[in-house]
Structures are given as structure tokens and as C-alpha cells.
Amino acid sequence: MNRVVITGLGIISPLGNSATDVAAALRAGRVAIGALTILPTENLLTKIGAEVKDFDPVTQFSDKQLPLLDRCAQFAVAASRQAVTQSGLDLHALGSRAAAIIGAGVGGMTTLDESYYRVYAQGSKRAHPFTIPKLMISAAMSHITITHGITGPSFTVASACASSNHAIGVAYSMVKSGTVDAAVTGGTEAVFTFGTIKAWEALRVMSTDTCRPFSKNRSGMVLGEGAAIFVLENRDHALARGAEILAEIVGFGMSSDAADIVLPSADGAAAAIRACLDDAGLKPEEVDYINAHGTGTVANDATETKAIRAVFGTHADKLAVSSTKSMHGHLLGGAGAMELAATVIAMQGGFIPPTANYAVPDPDCDLDVVPNEARDQQIGVALSNSFAFGGHNAVLAIRRA
Amino acid sequence: MSSEQDIFEIVAKQAKTDAATLTRATKLADLDLQSIDVVELVFAIEEKFDIEVPYSPSEQNTAGISFQSVGEIIDAIDRLVAEQHPA
Numbered sequence: 001m002n003r004v005v006i007t008g009l010g011i012i013s014p015l016g017n018s019a020t021d022v023a024a025a026l027r028a029g030r031v032a033i034g035a036l037t038i039l040p041t042e043n044l045l046t047k048i049g050a051e052v053k054d055f056d057p058v059t060q061f062s063d064k065q066l067p068l069l070d071r072c073a074q075f076a077v078a079a080s081r082q083a084v085t086q087s088g089l090d091l092h093a094l095g096s097r098a099a100a101i102i103g104a105g106v107g108g109m110t111t112l113d114e115s116y117y118r119v120y121a122q123g124s125k126r127a128h129p130f131t132i133p134k135l136m137i138s139a140a141m142s143h144i145t146i147t148h149g150i151t152g153p154s155f156t157v158a159s160a161c162a163s164s165n166h167a168i169g170v171a172y173s174m175v176k177s178g179t180v181d182a183a184v185t186g187g188t189e190a191v192f193t194f195g196t197i198k199a200w201e202a203l204r205v206m207s208t209d210t211c212r213p214f215s216k217n218r219s220g221m222v223l224g225e226g227a228a229i230f231v232l233e234n235r236d237h238a239l240a241r242g243a244e245i246l247a248e249i250v251g252f253g254m255s256s257d258a259a260d261i262v263l264p265s266a267d268g269a270a271a272a273i274r275a276c277l278d279d280a281g282l283k284p285e286e287v288d289y290i291n292a293h294g295t296g297t298v299a300n301d302a303t304e305t306k307a308i309r310a311v312f313g314t315h316a317d318k319l320a321v322s323s324t325k326s327m328h329g330h331l332l333g334g335a336g337a338m339e340l341a342a343t344v345i346a347m348q349g350g351f352i353p354p355t356a357n358y359a360v361p362d363p364d365c366d367l368d369v370v371p372n373e374a375r376d377q378q379i380g381v382a383l384s385n386s387f388a389f390g391g392h393n394a395v396l397a398i399r400r401a
Numbered sequence: 402m403s404s405e406q407d408i409f410e411i412v413a414k415q416a417k418t419d420a421a422t423l424t425r426a427t428k429l430a431d432l433d434l435q436s437i438d439v440v441e442l443v444f445a446i447e448e449k450f451d452i453e454v455p456y457s458p459s460e461q462n463t464a465g466i467s468f469q470s471v472g473e474i475i476d477a478i479d480r481l482v483a484e485q486h487p488a
Contacts (some may be wrong), residue, residue, distance in 0.1 A: 064417070065415065067441075125451075125453075126444065126447060126448070127445075128441075128444060129437070129440040129441050129444045130437070130441065133437070399468075
């Protein structure tokens with residue numbers, strides 16, 4: 001089995017459009033949740049979100065490319081360019097020895113929403129011919145293969161809010177097994193359309209003020225958008241070409257609750273964390289930090305606390321656990337990728353990113369959640385949790401390079 | 402009234418070129434238009450003239466319309482407009 005390292009990281013996110021900017025934001029505990037500006041909110045109850053700012057697609061793509069790219073694909077391709085450039089890897093040369101495995105929740109919602117508005121509300125006789133190639137959930141991944149000349153395995157993974165962790169985990173497994181030498185992986189989502197926010201509101205899990213994970217007065221989740229994309233590489237391959245290694249992926253664990261379409265299960269979450277530790281050959285005591293799923297809903301945060309206590313026992317009180325969703329919002333299909341990116345950045349920078357907006361202790365969420373301020377601390381081993389609607393749990397483990 | 406000038410402009414926009422460089426003899430194949438670009442071109446024409454164009458990459462389904470040259474498009478559109486919007 002090969003060891004698998006991260007040699008490239010690209011981010012388009014509410015916390016910034018580069019790993020450097022995101023690192024500064026995480027260290028400062030900057031909350032990127034604010035009033036939604038990219039769509040009219042007068043007929044919405046939810047008027048907040050974490051938007052990508054200062055991203056001008058016109059400067060990123062040619063007028064030939066752009067009409068075929070939904071916002072979620074724009075984020076993913078732009079982030080993939082950063083990651084591939086940083087890695088220094090010639091993916092065209094690797095060809096079929098490289099894979100593209102990307103997570104997404106729903107895909108081109110902006111395109112779908114605009115098309116439905118056109119045909120249902122405006123009564124247009126015809127939809128735009130690019131509607132299908134833009135909205136398909138795999139389109140962002142397709143454009144990544146086209147951009148970088150990746151001719152090996154390529155597909156999109158969908159498991160709601162665990163999509164990116166599953167994608168990264170599958171990419172890790174493929175590099176580990178030797179199916180490919182490198183993989184471009186991660187996740188993307190662009191969720192801010194009127195129809196989508198209405199649908200989320202109806203579920204009654206949305207906060208109308210901000211996201212306060214693990215805090216007694218938490219009021220629900222806040223949506224975010226963006227993409228985080230990694231280059232994973234066989235460690236020997238990376239060392240042979242003298243590439244900079246950002247971190248090593250050492251474990252991946254999965255489980256399914258087989259219980260409820262929306263309610264999380266502590267047993268299911270704990271099973272995925274245990275599976276990840278087993279895959280990595282890690283003892284619970286070796287873990288320094290967990291980037292929690294931490295959505296800020298009543299159900300998730302108490303369940304996740306229970307799961308962490310079940311797996312880590314007394315070590316649970318020595319762990320740092322934080323939810324960076326408090327700053328960048330919930331990227332849904334892109335969440336796991338954004339949070340692994342935050343974890344890699346924290347590991348490289350020697351700090352624990354905080355759980356922002358924390359106000360009131362909750363006895364049901366009594367872990368060290370690193371309230372409000374980043375903490376200077378070296379991280380040797382970290383986990384990143386994703387627990388999706390439908391009970392699909394996926395946990396990644398990384399080790400400092 | 403012929404659709405000629407409108408078609409020149411729609412084709413030029415799709416091909417990212419100047420309408421003045423186009424003639425009736427210009428072949429779409431020479432404008433570097435991919436199949437999906439031609440589909441978008443047909444969409445733009447349908448929107449402009451409020452007609453249905455029976456275009457398909459499958460020759461069986463195009464009702465005898467050829468889209469090889471700009472001139473052929475103009476003739477087809479004039480015919481379709483006359484059929485679908487009789488004065």
C-alpha cells in the first residue's frame with residue numbers, strides 16, 4: 001500500500017479565495033456570515049449566508065468557457081487551478097495515472113433555478129441549450145478533467161453533506177492502492193438561489209442570525225458556498241520529484257446509520273470515527289484536533305458530542321474540537337473539502353481554528369470547542385468529520401508532514 | 402423582409418467574429434463552431450424570430466433544412482418565419 005500526501009490545495013470560499021487568505025481568516029476567527037447580497041431577500045426568512053466575495057468569473061474564464069460553467073463549476077475549476085499549480089504536478093503528462101473525484105450535493109442549482117424560472121414563471125417556450133451540461137452534478141468535475149488533461153478515472157460523489165469527504169476518501173483509497181499516482185479531489189457547492197433557500201427554510205433548521213455551533217443558544221445552520229480542491233499524490237511519487245508535502249492523509253472511515261433521512265445517530269457517527277482510526281492505525285490518544293461537522297443545529301451538535309465521547313473516552317476532554325462552519329457556513333457538498341482545507345491550514349500554521357459565535361455553554365456539548373479565539377497549538381494528527389442527511393458518515397484523518 | 406442582417410449578427414456573435422466578415426457563402430465549419438455552439442445558435446435564432454427550428458444533429462430530423470452555410474440558414478429561417486407567422 002502507498003502512503004498518500006497532499007501536495008496542492010486551492011480554495012474559493014467565504015473566508016477568502018486562496019489558502020493564504022483563508023489561513024489569515026481562520027487564525028483571526030473572522031466570521032464570513034453576513035447579509036445575502038447575490039439575490040433579493042425580501043421574500044425570504046433567511047437573509048444571511050456566507051458568500052464567496054471578490055470572485056469575478058469573467059477574469060477567470062474565457063468567453064468561450066464561461067457560458068458552460070455553473071457557479072459551482074466556476075468555483076471548482078478556479079480552486080483546482082490553484083491546487084494543481086501549487087503541486088507543480090504535470091497532470092497532462094500523468095494522463096490516465098491521474099483521477100478526478102469531486103463531491104457535490106446538488107450540482108448546478110443556479111442553472112436549474114434560472115431555467116425553471118424561465119419556463120414556469122416567465123412562460124418561455126424553450127430552455128437555454130446549455131441547461132443540462134451546466135446543471136448536471138458531475139459538470140464541475142468534468143471541467144476539471146478538461147482543464148488539466150486528466151484521462152484516468154473520474155466521477156462525482158454525492159452523499160449530501162458528506163459528499164466531499166467521501167470523494168476525498170475514495171481518491172485517497174485509489175492513490176493508496178496504486179490505481180492512480182495522483183488525484184484531484186475535493187468538493188464544491190453554489191447554493192444561493194431563491195428556490196434553494198426557500199426549500200432549506202421549509203426544513204426549519206436554518207438560523208436567521210448566525211451559526212453558533214455547540215453553544216446552548218445555537219439557532220441552526222447557515223449556508224455557505226465555495227470549493228476546496230486538493231491534489232493527492234503517492235508519497236514516493238511526490239518525494240521523487242521534490243514536491244512540497246502539505247500533510248499526509250492517513251485514514252478514512254465510513255458508516256451508515258440506516259435509520260432516519262434527517263436525524264443523525266451518535267452510534268453511526270462513532271462507527272465512522274472508529275473506522276477512520278482503525279484505517280489509520282491510530283490510537284484515540286494520538287488525535288489532537290477534530291474539525292467537527294458542527295452544523296449549529298440542536299440535533300447535530302449534541303449527537304456529535306456524544307459520538308466523540310463514545311470513541312475517545314477520557315481523551316475526549318484533552319482534544320480540541322471546533323466547528324469552522326461558524327465562520328464559513330455550511331458548504332453542503334463542499335463542506336468536507338472546505339473543512340479538510342481548514343484542518344490542513346491549521347496543522348501547517350500550528351494553531352487550532354476557533355468555534356466562532358460561541359456564547360453559552362451547553363451541558364450536552366461539553367467538549368473543548370475552542371471558543372471564539374484561535375489557539376496556538378501544534379497539531380500532529382487531526383480528524384475531519386462529515387455526517388450527512390440520510391445517515392452517511394465519513395471521517396478523514398491527516399498527519400503533519 | 403429577409404432575416405439576412407439579423408442572422409449575420411447572431412452567427413457573428415456565436416462565432417465571436419465581426420458580422421461584416423460573413424457572407425451567405427460562409428460555412429459554419431469554417432467558423433470554429435462546435436456542435437454545442439450550433440445548438441446555441443439555433444436557440445438564439447428561435448428566440449429572435451419566435452419560431453421553432455426543427456434542427457437536429459441527426460439529418461433525419463431536420464425536415465430538409467441544411468445548416469452548412471450562412472445562406473442556407475437565412476433561407477431556412479425566412480421560410481420558417483413565413484410558415485409559422487403568416488402575414
